[in-house]
Amino acid sequence: MFVTDIRKEFYDIVVNQRVVLLVSLDIDALCACKILQALFHCDQVQYTLVPVTGWENLGTAFLEHKEQYQYFVLINCGANVDLLETLQPEEDSIFFICDTHRPVDVVNIYNDTQIKLLIKQDDDLGVPSYEDIFHDDEDEDEEGNRDDSGNESDGGAEPSGKRRRFDEAALERRIERQRARREWEARRREILFDYEQYEYHGTSAAMFMFELAWVMTKDTKDMLWWSIIGLTDQWVHDKITHMKYVTDIVALQRHVSRHNHRNEDEENSLSIDCIRISFEYDLRLALYQHWSLYESICNSCYTSCNFKLWSINGQKKLQEFLADMGLPLKQVRQKFNSMDISVKENLREVIEESSNKFGMKDIRVQTFSVHFGFKNRFLASDVVHAAAALLENVEKEECATDNFIKALDCLSRSNIERLHVGIDLAKKKLKAIQQTVASCICTNLLLSQGPFLYCHLLEGTPDVKLFSKPLALSLLCKYLLKAFVCSTRNKRCKVLPLIMAAPRDVDKGTVIVLGIPPESETSDKKNFFGRAFEKAAESTSSRALHDHFDTSIIELKMEDRSKFLDALITLLS
């Protein structure tokens, strides 16, 4: 059931208890976790934090802790599957689920006792009503039988003619009831199919946790910054629409101005070391303040796809663009911090003007930046890229939970070195994505299979290990699809979704398969591949592992790839 009063129905209950926090591996979850941890530290709530990579992990973690703990808080996992069925908990375990995955499973919604959903009841939930899906059918049957038996016993005393009539009436009633029942069931299947067909994401978990802190007036600027990062993560990884992003930014902007006005006035201005958050209408160039402007333009999805930088014409256009802005090449190739002040002065406006000429109308986007100390200035998207790179770091053969700890640490202000390490890793990752996209487009690796586009990354591709992780692969997918749409002339292919496969584990011979919806300006980011993958795997009995919390990401055995694809093609045509 949905929690209406966050404070009374969630926080006041757990504040005197010991809790297990089960956190999924994405940046929004990390931010929500940090906010909740800070609140728990204030109130000295004893908790245990366990990172979970997928459903199996969640199950094991639950089994390990179910004896000692009664209250479980799940962050960004658990809402889209019948949790009681999956975990089989005892009567007294209570789950608080704060998850952005939609649609929320109907059993989770209508369970009154054990499952509490920390989700806002937005308009976009579209939950089917109780009567349409749940039917107290035992009473009906009993009633029916009682009626019939009653009639039969009554009918026994009657003359045979009347009895036959009564029997017929009873039989007709029963047939009628069964027909109504079948109709109801068919309608129920249809309603559930429509409800569960598309997978999408709701409001950021970090924003929800920040609201909890705000309701208790325990919110700080650090928590506000984390909620900003959580929202920006959803936008960077293309989980929410641009409209929703802008609406949520406006909501956060109110909090930012409230915090800023609280401290700054004539007499006591803040020291330079205090954290300051400010609203920016800044460029959509990834990491440009920690890189050189040239590198950032080459490796950001938006600019690279619009210029088509994998082709020679594209490179020429880029040179024209730079010339148009009047920026000398030497300046542009230097580290951003070392560029001349005169060049940096009106950089944003200059770039916006020139980009409009070159057909890039949305080069600027609303976001926030943070300042603390003299040197440290970060945009929200910088932190998202850095944390995501740390979370999925494949350089050192560490396990997922080690990386989780590192990424969690880099979000604190006292661990700036770790954030810088993350930024370096993110630069490498963006470069690798760009090169892979360029090679895929140039060598026509992206093929149309009919109802969708398909691309398979072979084992020997450089940096292919990076793409065995879901977040990196989804970024690659998004960039590839955008690049393809910009470069192809085939009108029909422009509206197709994309499925991508990359090697996951060479020893076990598995690939990770991911599907994203078609690219369009007004896309609502609703993904139907979750159900499609399930059905295709079932029908071909392929050895597929639906372990990830996003149902559109699965792991598949290499050998089953072709029959799985064929099944998908038939399913979706």
Added chain:
Amino acid sequence: MFCEKAVELVRELHRMSDGQLPAFNEDGIRQVLEEMKALYEQNQSDVNEAKTEGKSELIPSIKFRHCCLLRNQRCITAYLYDRLLRIRALRWEYGSVLPTTIRFHMCAEEVEWFNQYKKSLASYMRSLGGEEGLDITQDMKPPKSLYIEVRCLKDHGEFEIDDGTVILLKKNSQHFLPRWKCEQLIRQGVLEHVIS
């Protein structure tokens, strides 16, 4: 020269800095006490002589010997008192059971004194903080927080805390636990204190 042995005792204690307790110098004390006895007897006889025969030229030497006696007394009391202060500090550092090496360095009376001190400290602590008493030897300064956040560095299995609940310590899980329970494990290297 007189009083040299007594000063030797004090110097020995002064050399051992940082509150270390050297072995009880039974021998040295005995020598000083013998010296004091000899001086006293000499003084006794001289006083008698001065009184009976009126030899006033003995008075300076009597005075001198008296000063030596006082100096010896002062050195010995300083030695004994400093040792007691060090033994008292040991209670706060090591707890109520001292390591055997240190116990060998204490004489029987000092051990007796230590036990008495332990008893009075315990009854004082029991009188504080309501029914259960408060263990004030835990933290020298008031702690910033009762609970600290710790991260598990290796799989340690189950760990029981005061109210009977059991926590599973798995690698890379983080916990928010009472400070005193974690200190032992932090010292062993199983847990790591997370400062954010």
